[in-house]
Amino acid sequence: MDRVSSEQSMNAENQDLVSVGSSIEAKSLLTKVAAWVSDRNIPFLISSIGMIAMLLWAGSFKMTAPGAEGIIPLVSNSPLISWHFKVFGPYVGSDLIGLTEIIAATLMIVGYLKPKAGIVGGLIACVMFFITSTMVMTTPGAIIVVKGLRYMSFTGLFLFKDIISLGVAFYLVTYFGKRAILSENKN
Secondary structure: HHHHHHHHHHHHHHOOOOOOOOOOOOOHHHHHHHHHHHHHOOOHHHHHHHHHHHHHHHHHHOOOOHHHHHHHHHHHHHOOOOHHHHHHHHHHHHHHHHHHHHHHHHHHEEEEEEEEHHHHHHHHHHHHHHHHHHHHOOOOOEEEOOOEEEEEEEHHHHHHHHHHHHHHHHHHHHHHHHHHHHHHHOO
């Protein structure tokens, strides 16, 4: 996206769509509800708080014996990260994965005040969730066959949520990115 259209996009997104005197106004009840949600920044708040809570909780759990043991079959079968356990072992390896999640969450928290930190936290989450999203295809038992039809097992569904989390992480990168761009251009 070029600089001009990027600036126009940011200005359009930052407009209050239902304010008096605005060139664009929500008219139907449905669009007024959408504008109300947008004006209060609800998508960002739910996405960021949910992501931060999940990363802190999951990261902390991975630093326990049950947490480490729970991810052994996932990590061990992934061509993208199985080397990690071979180098560090499952317990230290799990600690490092948990620490990475906690660092990403912490950077997102800092991103509320310093958006560039939020960008870094979001990018870390993008890498993590890309790797875990591929585990749907590499983890034995993630896909099962029932009466000739393929379904995701509980493990498969557990991993599939990381595809959604990958989308949220990219959304947070763009949100923090727009805030950082606005901050850089405040002069």
